[in-house]
Amino acid sequence: MAPYEPEQNTNEAEAPRAGRRKAARYAVPVAVAGVAAATIGLVPALATSGDPKLPDVTAQELIEKIAASDTEQLSGTVKISTDLGLPSLGGGMTGGFAPGGGGGEDGEGSSADPQSKLMELATGTHTLRVAADGPDKQKLSVLDDAAEYSLIHNGDDVWAYDSKSNEVYHSKSAGKAGESGKDSGKTDLPKDVPSTPKELAEEALKAVDDTTSVKVDGTAQVAGRDAYRLVIKPKQAGSTVGQITVSVDSKTGTPLKFTLSPAGGGSAVVDAGFTKVDFAKPSASTFDFTPPKGAKVTEADDAKAEQQKHGFKGDAKEFKGEEDLNxxxxxxxxxxxxxxxxxxxxxxxxxxxxxxxxxxxxxxxxxxxxxxxxxxxxxxxxxxxxxxxxxxxxxxxxxxxxxxxxxxxxxxxxx
Known part of the structure; x- marks a missing residue:
């Protein structure tokens, strides 16, 4: 990836045209910038010089390109690093989140349960293999030195497998949009753990006023692809966020790399990017899964019943956001x-x-x-x-x- 260039020829304008607001309705969420939503004023800006050489685009046009991206088929490898500066507690705080790191509440349940397993992405550096073929087929694998944790969505089924403990967790996926039925809208997948540059970028580009400058600041090559760099920066003093940089594939509009840099300097707080990516249709066998011989298989409904038996009522009420915080x-x-x-x-x-x-x-x-x-x-x-x-x-x-x-x-x- 090309190094950051100083700001030049960006010509920020303060009044985006009202007719171009469709792609601008975004909000920076809890996971990126704290409990309260931050806002972004989307302003036109010409791309600066960089490598590779690409046609000039405005920030508004690039954000609209992200919003219009219809990429549903891809496969590749993602490296994600998170550094919140928390002290090491000898694995006591994170051991249950690492591959093979433990079971559910009070030691019950399955070590493959994705509700807690994917929280490991909130600390350290991880390598992920990802694949997608439309809304009903996705696979994410977290690679460890000697183990692998995989989460596979294939049609109505969601499978999670922890190779270190040889445990499997099985649940039914959420109903499709607009589908009726008692299970429609329900899912056992974590909702608030973005794991790809696209998910992180979508979370970081959600809403809209004049508290932020947004501009295209050069180009880069990510995973062998030509990309524009979109830089999102607070105008207000007092924020711990320095800037967010999103590298956007020039052809597909797919975010390829996401970097959140702190105002205090040093390494990125979050850095997630493809090291390899292919936009061809993955093989159908990629999403096949059969529990290995001898693996312990836990059904989601059975796990919930066991938790309730031991007094855990975590699913009694779905958390809906700010309205649930007294x-x-x-x-x-x-x-x-x-x-x-x-x-x-x-x-x-x-x-x-x-x-x-x-x-x-x-x-x-x-x-x-x-x-x-x-x-x-x-x-x-x-x-x-x-x-x-x-x-x-x-x-x-x-x-x-x-x-x-x-x-x-x-x-x-x-x-």
Missing amino acids: GLNVIGKGWNSIAELELPGGQGLPTAESGDVPADAQRLLDSLGDKVSGKFGEGTVFKTRLINALITDDGKVYAGAVTKDALVKAANAAN
Whole structure:
């Protein structure tokens, strides 16, 4: 991929034509820029010089090309790296998410259950093999050094296989759009773990006002394909997001690479891109799956019944977003949006002084956070390279993709 070029000949305009807003209705989600939605003002900009040489396009035209992309058949290899700057806890926090890393709630269930398995993509570096043939056939495999985890959707069936534990998880896929029936709209697949550049780009390009500059900034080659670089950058100060760069295939409009760079510099927070890609129709056998001999097979309905038997009611109510968070209030807008809510019981984190937390656990909490004070009282800011959260001693939480100072300022203003 060609190195980043300094901004030149971009000629940002502040008033996009109303008739070209169809592809601009996007919103930056929780997974990319914090709890509150950020917004993007889509402005025309000519591509700068780069390698390879491609015809000039505007940012609006490139986003419309992404939205109009009808790529349904492809196969390839994706490398995804995530670095939130969290400390290593010796596998205690992530062991259950790694291939072969453990079962469901309280040790029950299947280690192949995709609901938790794909959360491993939220940390570290992973190599994925992906394939798709329309809306009813997809396959994603997470490759480990000596094991593989595969998730296969083929028609009505969804199979997940963990080769390390030799366990299989089977469920029925969601009904097709507009299909009636008791199972329509239900699925056992995780909804909020984008795993390809296209999914990440779609999440990052969802809505619209003047808090962001968007421009085409040069070209690149990704997985042997000519691509434009679309750069999305906050105009507001105080965000932890530096910029988002999406490399878009010049022929198909398919995002080939997604990079989220932090405002503080250093390595990308999220970097996902194809290292190989082929837009030909995959072989039908790619999506075939038969449980290997001797594998433990868990049916989704049986797993849920077992969890409920042990008192886990996680599927009793589907989480629908902000409306399910009692007392949620969004402060500010755009990239500086901060979510404010209250912890149950109206009190802050338990402490060693109160006898609710072991001393070692208290030291760990202290190492992860910074003590702060202000008009709101006292509290602790827990930081990552992207999302920060202030928890006050009286049980209020302020969280967003913003700096520590922005959180303290928001807490002071709310009191």
